[in-house]
Structure formats: C-alpha cells, structure tokens
Amino acid sequence: MRLWLQRWGLQIILLLLLLLAPALLSDFRLNQLGKFLTYAILAVGLDLIWGYGGMLSLGQGLFFGLGAYGFAMYLKLNASGGKLPDFMFWSGLTELPWFWAPFANPIFAIVAALLIPTLLAALLGYLIFRSRVQGVYFSIITQALTLFTSIWFVGQQAYTGGTNGITDLGQAKLFGQALQSDGVKLAFYFASVVLLAGVYFFARRLADSRFGRILLALRDNENRVRFLGYNPVLIKTLIFALSATLAALAGMLFVPQVGIISPSSMGVVPSIEMVIWVAVGGRGTLIGAILGALLVGYTRSWLSE
16 A cells, blocks of 8 residues: 555645646636646657657647647538638638538547657658668657648648737637536646646556557667567557657647647757656656656746746
8 A cells, every 4th residue: 555655645746736726726727737647648748759869859839739739620620611711711721621520520630640650650660760760860850840830830820820820719619618617627737737637647557558668668779679579660660659649639638728829839949848848757657758748837827937
C-alpha cells in the first residue's frame, strides 16, 4: 500500500484537484486551465519520444495545428449555417472547396483530424529513420517542416484563413447547444481531464512495458538494439506517430475551448515552447511533462497579466 501511494499518490491528488476545479475557479480561470490541460496531453506525447526515445522533435506544433484545423473546419462549417465561411467569401470564392465538404460531418472531421497528422508523422518518421538520421539533424528536419507548413498555411488565405486562421466559432453548436454555452464549455473541460488521465496512464503503462525498455535502449545505444535483432526504424516510427496522434488530440480539444486556430499556433516558436514544458517538468517522467506544461502556461499568463 505504501509503495502504491508513493507511485500514484501525486497523480491521484492532481486528478482530484482537476475534477474539483469547476467548483473552485471562475469561468475564465477554468477555461484557461482547460487550455493548459490540452498542452499537457501534447507534452506527454513529446516526453515519450524525447524523454524515452531520445528524439527531440521541434515539430510537434505542426501535428497540434493539423488536428486543431481539422476540427475547426467542422466547427466553422457548423457556425456558418450552410453558407460559405466568411474568409472564403472575402477571398473571392463562390463555392466550398471539395476538400472542405467532408468536414461538415463531425465523425469524419474527428477521424481526419487524428489520422492525417498520424499518417504524416509515420511517413516522415519512416523516411528519416530509415536513413538513420538522428540527433540534431532530426530536430532540424522537423523544425524545417513545421516552418514550411505554417508559412504555406499563411499563404492559403482562401482555404485556411491565412494569418488570422479560422475564427468566429462561437455560433457553432454541439450537442444541440452553442459552443460558448456553459454546459458545452464544462463538457470540454471534463473531456480534457478524462483524456489527459487516460493518455497519462496509457503512456505510463507503455513506458513500464517491454516496449518502453526498448525505447530507453534505443535512446542510449541504437546500434546495440539493432544487433540484438530489433528494428529501430519500426519502433521509432511507431512512437513518433503516436506522439503526433496525441498532439493532434490536444489540438482538437484546444480549438473549441479557445475559439481560434491560426498558423501562429503551429509554427516554430510554439514547437520550441512545447519542448520547454517537458524540460522544465523533467524529461522521462511523464508526470513532469504535465506539471511542466501547467507551470509554464500559468507563469506565462501571470507575467502577461
């Protein structure tokens, strides 16, 4: 019992505090906490690939942004009430682009928002790891891809909203209620808490498994793992794709709580800040990644206030 409390005591206390937060915080502070919890989900995924796998990705903002844009497309179409989104009309479009149309379906939007970043990370990871690129070169490639994509999104004003991104989502309806209603906001907060808890316990189980031990071995000596008969390319691709999925999930939860997504949230600077969350909390700890995301988020907010 004592060992169990030592192992899980902090996590249970944190979970209870998060579940009690709606009764203790104002609406503004609760919404702020919900946003930081989405950051924590991303931080757990980043800790898996960096803290355990030794792969410092400077491109997690890309996967976060793609997941956010995917769900924001559904919300924007819903808020537009069947009309052409405002930024498309201002850009001179007269009809909805073909690739936007399927996002009117919430199921498609959710699946696409998770699947596209996952497949992109899997393809990118396979090509990089197959070439045995690692260390700082891996970091530079992920950073360059993020920079390129964010610049491209800015240039596609008619399709992505350009610099402003996708905004004015308050008129969207979920569960028959407006996105900005108290009930929906509370539902997304609790969804963030529950999903963060699920992601953490899954990551903890993964880290304690044989797969987690192989990740640590890859971090310390990849050649030795290869000589033992394991396939480092497959293992590193899988964990990189998983981290992208978690980043996309965080982006999906971020959009309805903040009400906007723009290229500034998926660029190089946000990606570097994500690394800081894990570094401050302590890489290779998982719970430290969560605490680091919350600490950095609140510190930044406190300094700006």
